[in-house]
Amino acid sequence: MNTAQLSWDITEMAKPNAFAHPSLRDYLDPANGPCGSLLAPAFQLEFADYDELTARGDVDGAPIVLPVNTERQADSLRSIRATHAMGLIVAVTNDLTGHSTYFAIRSGANFVVNIAISIERQAELLRAQLLDHVRSARDNRRPPRDVMTARRAPDLPRSRNLVPARDVRRSAPPTLDDFDTRLLRMLRTSMTVAEIARQNYLSERSMYRRIRNLYDTMGVHSRAELVRSASRDDAPAPRTMYRSLPAS
Known part of the structure; x- marks a missing residue:
């Protein structure tokens, strides 16, 4: 499944919102930002600072994009993680040493975008992660089903010299992205x-x-x-x- 198909699938499934820290506005600009292809056009992006992300209830479950280039920013990410335990948090770093990536993952980021690395490859990986998150959120919103009524099996031949044996025919192999x-x-x-x-x-x-x-x-x-x-x-x-x- 290519990037365009992933974007279309996400849009068709939920048309969800995503939130990002204002300091990432230039990076996430769909027109010319280095990370502009990460969320657009499948997500409606809104910028909110740490206090807003902590206080607003509509952030729950939405993807959140935060900068992590210092330990202080990593601590802020940890605070957001404590408030939105089930959210998908994406950290954006400019990391040549690996330290910022380590800080971000240690603080609870699900995914790290390092703009020092090819953005095309990272965009593909992130979109797969976002699609997986949207699917999980959609499944969690489904109401629990009652006990399903079992379909009645067809009557078996009544001959005494025939007994049913397990049907060991295999279904078609699953389709993977x-x-x-x-x-x-x-x-x-x-x-x-x-x-x-x-x-x-x-x-x-x-x-x-x-x-x-x-x-x-x-x-x-x-x-x-x-x-x-x-x-x-x-x-x-x-x-x-x-x-x-x-x-x-």
Whole structure:
């Protein structure tokens, strides 16, 4: 899934708001800012200072973009994280040493945009993260469903020499976007989760969430099971529905 498709999907799903600190106005300017492609056009961007972000109730659950180039800014991010525990917080740094990135992740940022690195690659990764966040927020807003009425299974033949056997035919393989396809390849190597997170400019917490979502999509419960599934993808599936038993 390309960046344009991700933007369209986010817009169609929710048309959500996003908030950013006023000091990032020049960076996030859609016309000529170095980070202008990160949120536009899928999000309606509003600028708010730390006090507003702490006090306003409509910020809950929305993406928040904050600068982190000093420890003081990292402390401010930590305060915002304490107020909006479930929000998606994106830190923007200009970091050649790695210190600001470390401060941001330690303070609770889900994602770090380092403008010292190619913005195109980071924009692609961030849009995938934003889409994942919007989908999660949408699912959380759904009302709990009552106990579903089970569909009545078709009647089985009444012959005494036939008993039902499990249908072991497999469904079609799941469709993965570009990010999950790359993540799947990385998980099938010896890379640690920390190494995968650093390569994708994500915190380990966010990467573990993405990995859990990938497990759910693939229908597995562990990394080892995910690796083993690679050899099963091309294996033919038996199609037996019933097995015969000797008549008594």
